[in-house]
Amino acid sequence: MKMIVCIKQVLDPEAPPASFKIDPLSHKMVLPAGIPPVISSFDECALEAALRIKDTTGGKVTVLSLGTGLLRNVVKKPLAMGADNLVLLEDEAFDGGDSWSTAYALSRAIKKIGSFDLIFCGRQADDWDAGQVGSGLAELLDLPSITVAKKIDITKDKARVERITDGGHEVVEVDLPALITVSSELGPPRYTTLEGIMTANQKETTILKPTDIGVEASQVGASGRRIDLQKIFQPIREGNCEFIVGESLEEAGANLAMELRKAKIL
Amino acid sequence: MSEYNNIMVYTEVAGEALSALSIELLGCGRKLADDLGQDLCAVLVGTKVSSLAQAAITYGADKVYLVDDPLLKDYQSDSYVSVLEKAVTQAMPQILILGQTAVGRDLAPRLSFRLGTAAVLDCVQLTIDPDSKLLLQTKPVYGGNALAIYTCKSYPQIATVRANVMSHLEPNTSRQGEVIIIEAALDPSAVRTRILEKVPESIEGIKLEDAKVMVSGGRGIGDADGFKHLEELAGLLKGAVGATRPSCDNGWVPSTRQIGLTGKIVTPDLYIAVAISGASQHLSGISGSNTIVAINKDPDANIFKEAHFGIVGDWKKVLPAFTTKLKEILSRA
Ligand SMILES: Cc1cc2nc3c(=O)[nH]c(=O)nc-3n(C[C@H](O)[C@H](O)[C@H](O)COP(=O)(O)OP(=O)(O)OC[C@H]3O[C@@H](n4cnc5c(N)ncnc54)[C@H](O)[C@@H]3O)c2cc1C
């Protein structure tokens, strides 16, 4: 089973909400220097899905990431978790893309990587929450796609996927090759082991530039965008909470009940 | 791009009727169509759905593109994308609006790539820019830590819209409209996925989206047993129990109870958040609640920025006393 997992380096989405600030010059979201970037959380789930298949049926997991300023200890984490090799699309030209230009560059890189049975993406990236690259990639590569998966079973040349729907889930079968986007309901991704970290550095990392995947710099990153960001701003949270107190916490609890009654909320 | 005209809304069917979100989208589409002086079209896809065309008109559509075919019984990307591609190519709308549902979030991106245009998902506001006449698409980004406004240069401009952020029109059964039938003409072998089974959520009691009162628990609840206290309170208030992602990921509650950006969006009258820090991704799902009550031992927890009433302290002390007092009050009423 040859698998490709697309992962994105993002600002830590779990950083305290108050620490997210918009840089007025670049209009980009920034976090304080002490909070390092991470792999987008659903991408770790996507990787976990691939590694579980590798554990049971064997195979090779290639991790693909596009970006600039990719920190090696971040993007190499998948190798420490058990992936086999890393392909980085790393160039200034890839910066500032949208779902379209990102999916386009990834599709070209995947063509370059060659044959595969399964591609995994996260359901959406933790930064822009766009939720499109997986489906877009499938469209560009003319693959069937199953989105928002929580369980994947492989039988020979087929995948049986549980995909989350609004009213529950459905079990969908697809012939390989196919693309699957993964959600956190899959279950928590594995931890890196000390052994994993030690072997990660011996695994192969390839860096690809636009010319390596046969694209013009003007087709990728910010120049290849199809949607324009007109404005980004932070909603102001009012913070007019009425704190209920009492002699003890138990009394505070009782007072809350009376307060809600008085306000005709209950 | 002048050949592109009109606004199109993709309507979904829930049971025997148009879904509540589809009706909201028709209201939103009607407003945009009026702003631009254009028509509102609905596109209705499925098996035996033709009787709902009139409902789309009743809720604001001028035209309904109807694709009714036995092969369209269940949503599958391949069949629905190809049918929508047909409808769009025929109707040539400037704007296509879908719901941010399991269907919409699968269909919109794939369709936009097929059509060579772009989509913006999970919008909370759609307006027309008075100068450029482009659609301004506002959506939460960074888990709700910011809002972004996008425009798209190519047609149709495709957006999915979150539930409960738009208002529907009052139904008007005397509205007249045109129904245009499109043949699906699907090749079954071009549908590369097969649905083997549909497993409905096993929800005991009230559906989260319908609950007037919600009691939700976060990581600070500590274990599955802790949630029993929340269930007791929810039962008393005829409400439902919800949870944050960590509570679901830890298996304390089924993942179908997750509230937030990637869980369910709820709009109860009262939302009681117990031991929840108030991450933006969670707040995304509850900001439509009328009243939010928070119990958290950390006075600086972000949830208190969103809450109307709060208690700083250990929920294990606060909640049982709150529940007992409520019982007393309610039995007196
Ligand atoms: C892309 C993305 C999507 C996400 N989608 C969702 C989503 O849909 N829904 C969601 O909920 N999360 C979502 N998350 C996760 C989110 O970022 C937060 O991690 C999560 O909401 C935090 O859950 P929590 O409040 O239960 O846990 P924590 O943040 O760990 O908070 C626990 C709180 O409990 C309090 N506490 C502890 N013990 C007690 C006690 N005894 N009494 C009182 N208070 C106590 C603590 O003070 C703390 O504030 C998403 C994350 C990402 C990156």
Ligand SMILES: Nc1ncnc2c1ncn2[C@@H]1O[C@H](COP(=O)(O)O)[C@@H](O)[C@H]1O
């Ligand atoms: N720059 C990137 N590099 C690698 N994979 C990406 C990148 N951007 C998005 N993806 C993949 O596509 C998924 C959806 O991203 P998005 O459409 O941006 O929300 C992510 O979860 C990743 O799996």
